Amino acid sequence: MSLASATCDKMLLAGRAAIDDGTTIINLPKGIRMPILIRVMTLVFSLSLALPVLADEGMWTYDNFPTAKMQAKYGWAPDAAWLEHARLASIRLTSGCSASLVSSSGLVMTNHHCVRECVSDLADAKHDYIANGFYAATAADEKKCPAMEANQLVKITDVTQQIEAATAGKSDRAFHEAERAAKAQIESACGTASDVRCQVVTLYEGGIYDLYKYKRYQDVRIVFAPEAAAAFFGGDPDNFTFPRYDLDVSFVRIYDDGKPLRADNFLKFAAKGVKQGDIAFTSGNPGSTERADTLAQLEFQRDIAQPFVLNLFSELRGVLTEFSRRGPEEARTANTLLFGIENSLKAIKGRQLALVQGPLIADQARAELEFRKRVAADPKLAGTYGEAWDAIATAVAHQRKISVRNSLLERFPQWMSVLLGHAVTLNRYAAEVGKPDGQRLEEYSEANFPALRQEIVSPAPAHADLEKTVLTWWLTKVREYLGTSDPDVRTLLGTRSPQEIATMLVSGTKLGDASFRTRLLTGGASAIDAYHDPLIDFARLLDAPARAVRADSEDSVKAVITKNAALIAKARFALEGTGAYPDATFTLRLSYGAVAGYEENGRSIAPTTNFAGAYSHATGRDPFKLPDSWVKAQKWVDPKAQLDFVSTNDIIGGNSGSPVIGRGGEAIGLIFDGNIQSLGGNFGYDGSANRAVAVDVTGIAEALKKIYHADRLVSELTH
């Protein structure tokens, strides 16, 4: 199976959501889902604190590319024409991925795991496109992906002055309302046609507001996807590692007015494989980073949040692994949850390594001290921003005390249990819907109602045995972490055992039935309140302690951190301007770097792999079982043709599907992962071992030719 389908990615993001980490949630424009895939992250040095940008660090906006810096290091840097070409060839998929145009006929290259949902939606009883792959041998065979939209960034306009004029003199709530109104006005003025998408992007925490104008395409058709076993060869064991042998590629085509899009700017496939030292750019949409976290926040991640979720998820992984061994039905039903858990575990393990092994914490301590001195030295800055770090530290000290309770009572149950999630949502909807919009819990606002309704009415089934298992386990963890003498624990468990309670909740509810849930939702608060069963009554019991700790967390932790983090970012912008890059915002960024191997545990890792390596890595056992097409084609495939490679580019979740672009503006690769050392990229970047993992375009061409005989596609890509 592929690593990061939209579902899996939701899992992974939820994996973070299961930690009470005080992260500000990024509000994406409607219709844009959260960035797919956190397979892609990076590591160690926070540039947020007035330190020079190191090595190949940086997710640069196209209108602020550090030409001089790159020139100094590589003796060459792209000019304006190069940049425009790369920008216009770059595509954002609203499913949360990046992509690129690779032919003049609107052909788009992205990852297999970025089209997994499309391929799955198009499958039927006779056609398992996930297992067997998909190839449109003729133009007529290209099939429309039901839910895919492609965006092309056509223009960036600075609108900082307009926003600042609207918000001048305002603060807190009034500020945010004025900012929101000004943004909406600018976006409307930019264009409301169905083929235009306009978004005001807040960069440098409000130091700059840019209007991003996209051309939107809603007719996107699938052209090619390999078998999942080839795309995600090596499965969880190889996830976030290198050497790798994955063909994590797919092709879709943008149609405009029912015809293939005529594209002036596209990336030609390179004819030769990459080699050590080659200049490499990635152009894509990194989702979010927290590189401006203060020392107190990093220590909280290192000491509390990440270890908690690592231990918790490790145990749940064990439970689900053993549950899956009971039989194929158990394996099938637990698969999605287990997959999300494993992916999260590796990702968070990488982040934790960055904090405990790398120089990040010590460097941050030193850099923070220095930067605070610079702020203190300027009376105006000191008065406005000087207290921000201590305010965050105080909030984090409180967070250390409440985060485990918040995770266990408020975040974790809904995330982990489909049924309890429905019960909590319905019960809270009944309580919230009567309140003024602004006073509701965020996810129950009018704007979020479509998503909430979608979740409730979705026929995605709950599996009783799995639900009993995870709920039993969750209740034992609540008891273990909060303690048997805790009043909330006594309220929830009473005198029954976790297993008794879980069985009662799952067996006694009708909420597993989507049509019943829909009726309750349609009936509104009165219908919901009138309904009783053990599960929804338990959700009511859970509500008070869960709301209490959530309110404490939102008021005393998140609000304080959000406000003061913005102050720190503004202080930084005041002292540094655009000499640094802004934190990631799931908008288009360019990173520069080079193809480069690295050292790991004293071993030297070569920068490229080839098909011979793939065949020798195969064992015939899942997840190291190559598909039959590969086995049959072995005699034809050039064993020395390159398959995957690593480069120093600074990327993170959302960069999935980004093209790797060579000096000549050609496609040389396709990003699909980062190594384990890159996973600290959320907090900073360490060029020594942080690597982006890509498929070599010459490997893609070799496979299309020799394994898939996709002649029409090969011809389009290489002629």
Place this chain on the structure above:
Amino acid sequence: MSLASATCDKMLLAGRAAIDDGTTIINLPKGIRMPILIRVMTLVFSLSLALPVLADEGMWTYDNFPTAKMQAKYGWAPDAAWLEHARLASIRLTSGCSASLVSSSGLVMTNHHCVRECVSDLADAKHDYIANGFYAATAADEKKCPAMEANQLVKITDVTQQIEAATAGKSDRAFHEAERAAKAQIESACGTASDVRCQVVTLYEGGIYDLYKYKRYQDVRIVFAPEAAAAFFGGDPDNFTFPRYDLDVSFVRIYDDGKPLRADNFLKFAAKGVKQGDIAFTSGNPGSTERADTLAQLEFQRDIAQPFVLNLFSELRGVLTEFSRRGPEEARTANTLLFGIENSLKAIKGRQLALVQGPLIADQARAELEFRKRVAADPKLAGTYGEAWDAIATAVAHQRKISVRNSLLERFPQWMSVLLGHAVTLNRYAAEVGKPDGQRLEEYSEANFPALRQEIVSPAPAHADLEKTVLTWWLTKVREYLGTSDPDVRTLLGTRSPQEIATMLVSGTKLGDASFRTRLLTGGASAIDAYHDPLIDFARLLDAPARAVRADSEDSVKAVITKNAALIAKARFALEGTGAYPDATFTLRLSYGAVAGYEENGRSIAPTTNFAGAYSHATGRDPFKLPDSWVKAQKWVDPKAQLDFVSTNDIIGGNSGSPVIGRGGEAIGLIFDGNIQSLGGNFGYDGSANRAVAVDVTGIAEALKKIYHADRLVSELTH
């Protein structure tokens, strides 16, 4: 079930053994098993570095009690007569526990979990003394524990000069041989009669050698043990926590020449329950501490060793929990391993909290710097000891790279799998037995052969399904942590899946049969080498990479650390002498402190619990199900009678069963656990929240009277 039977304790110690933590193994005199129970540990400030001893820190030898220090804090301290009385009333059980004389007729009080093996050995099909408890209503009903020996420390003699004379001018191997010979000579001269046990104890890493002379008693009979459900009420959820409601007590009697021992020194039961502020001593045998660890070692524990085992054990816990849910047979067979895992997890979690939350690391950094300055200031000390810290740091840097491999290939498999343990042991025995004694792997030396033989011939069964499950899981972890491209992983897994291999190993071996193993062992190297099956052949495959990483660890890490830790300890002894206490050595120590509540997550924890609390804590569901005897007696029991309490005493594993002694020399309690905050006690002590957990003797008396109607025993204890 009870927390720390000898078996479980072995698990827990092995839990540490599964970590490659560079710890020097304490060599206990023959016939003394490793200290039972690591339920009892403590926390935060390393006194090893020339800092004042804080609060109630210290595991003091009886001949160096810090009278002035205690006098200064408490306005009172014990005199010589008090100390002699307490020492002679203290008993060490060779099963790894502490205990005390509590009547003039040789009655001895210890924990339930310290007699669990005895009670289990005496049980038969009709008498389940674990579930139902044991009480000898008459003297004739007292039954001899098959394997229990009690030791009473009668004399301490300083023999430092004799040892130093023998080792003068020698170093390394010659030094150790001379030291061992001198010790053996002194011990022989001290007494070889069957009722005398003499041991030269190395204190302050060789700063002092003391001869401890014990009177040994080998006729020890069980008098009383409650139901396991009362002794370990609250099970794993309440383990290492407070408030608690456990009656973790048992009574045995020492017989001398077939009659109850006449004891001049014993601890009378206090008539009144303890209260906040009461002075409290504990007299017992703390097993081992590592309070002299350097900063580099602590950081290794925090960053690598402990997080690794926490994640690994969390996952295995999940696997075993779910395995146990398949049915009663699975639950029964997985029980011992699961129990050990859970106990280890809590213990290591506590240690980890101490390192990431407490001030230990920062304090150690500062203290180490200061102490090194003091050493550097003295040219003689500087020349001899000045390089020791850097030498350890270099060894630890290497350990960071190899410890996961060492744990996974060398330590973990034998610990976790009974069958693979047998295969590895037999195969290595065949390889080692022909070598000169001094060149063998330590556990295959002549001296260790009886223990090794015992393990091989033991009929303790291996459970095929459980073995398949843990071996499958272990192989996936080897693959995950070392990586699919690792040569050792390729050697071990070949092209088969972990599950295929595990099934083949377990199904294809005869090594589950104890008589077959005995035949192989008796047949010696030739018989073993001639035998082939998939399991022992796999053990042969594993041997080379496992030995390689072990040798690397022993030569480049442990040997360096051991040597340089001794240098640091000698520098410290040179500058401080006996003003501090030595690390724990499973010999008699006295700690002083007071009954005291504490703060936890902003909540105030009262220092005592009572029977009313126990009844209200009971849910009727395991592990919160009180035995029938308690339920029936509820109307007679005084709800306000005290049951358990906490005190500030500095204790650790091996202190289980230690009496808590009041100012008047009377027994006021019985140590059975430490709270989670105490678990960092391995590294240091933090008086703010570190608490020892004890049963109040008045609670013991109340239960014996009202619940167990043990009139004979009550009369002996209280009159």
